[in-house]
Amino acid sequence: ETGVTQTPRHLVMGMTNKKSLKCEQHLGHNAMYWYKQSAKKPLELMFVYSLEERVENNSVPSRFSPECPNSSHLFLHLHTLQPEDSALYLCASSLGAGGKNIQYFGAGTRLSVL
Amino acid sequence: GDSVTQMEGPVTLSEEAFLTINCTYTATGYPSLFWYVQYPGEGLQLLLKATKADDKGSNKGFEATYRKETTSFHLEKGSVQVSDSAVYFCAPPKGTLDNAGNMLTFGGGTRLMVKP
Numbered sequence: 001e002t003g004v005t006q007t008p009r010h011l012v013m014g015m016t017n018k019k020s021l022k023c024e025q026h027l028g029h030n031a032m033y034w035y036k037q038s039a040k041k042p043l044e045l046m047f048v049y050s051l052e053e054r055v056e057n058n059s060v061p062s063r064f065s066p067e068c069p070n071s072s073h074l075f076l077h078l079h080t081l082q083p084e085d086s087a088l089y090l091c092a093s094s095l096g097a098g099g100k101n102i103q104y105f106g107a108g109t110r111l112s113v114l
Numbered sequence: 115g116d117s118v119t120q121m122e123g124p125v126t127l128s129e130e131a132f133l134t135i136n137c138t139y140t141a142t143g144y145p146s147l148f149w150y151v152q153y154p155g156e157g158l159q160l161l162l163k164a165t166k167a168d169d170k171g172s173n174k175g176f177e178a179t180y181r182k183e184t185t186s187f188h189l190e191k192g193s194v195q196v197s198d199s200a201v202y203f204c205a206p207p208k209g210t211l212d213n214a215g216n217m218l219t220f221g222g223g224t225r226l227m228v229k230p
């Protein structure tokens with residue numbers, strides 16, 4: 001148990017669906033991250049939130065929409081996804097967003113887009 | 115700009131073999147360096163870290179020394195076990211960019227498979 005919980009663990013959705021991924025941390029951290037991990041590409045950073053403000057948006061398509069309502073929760077809203085978006089989506093948190101901080105990861109949501 | 119190069123896998127070893135996974139970086143200044151490990155079906159977790167030059171991080175029999183002169187942070191273990199089978203990520207300094215100018219936070223990962 002890392003203190004970072006992601007739900008659901010598995011998700012299958014059609015290209016016209018709208019769904020959301022949820023991440024929750026109980027570590028008192030103030031930075032949270034979304035990563036995409038697929039078989040063909042190394043771990044890709046998608047978004048970074050620090051103190052509930054988005055500080056990084058790594059050229060992610062607009063069909064992915066993050067939301068950070070407070071420092072403990074992070075969402076990734078999905079709509080009109082493509083099959084190539086099928087991947088493992090990992091959430092992480094850290095005490096701060098600087099490079100010296102250790103990141104703590106959830107177990108991920110395995111997403112399949114049909 | 116800053117960059118990191120991690121040894122490509124997969125690496126297949128027999129149990130009790132010696133392991134080295136190479137990681138080199140270029141950076142302005144001397145950042146903290148990390149190795150993370152991802153076991154099957156799980157997210158990443160910190161394996162070890164070093165915060166300054168000549169520091170040695172160690173954990174679970176793994177070691178890595180932050181070598182300023184060679185800008186390297188190679189991961190080593192003297193005798194691997196089947197349970198070490200996982201993907202290992204060298205985490206470069208924050209702000210590292212890939213060739214396309216996108217922010218790269220972790221190296222590409224090296225898959226290790228240990229056979230009994």
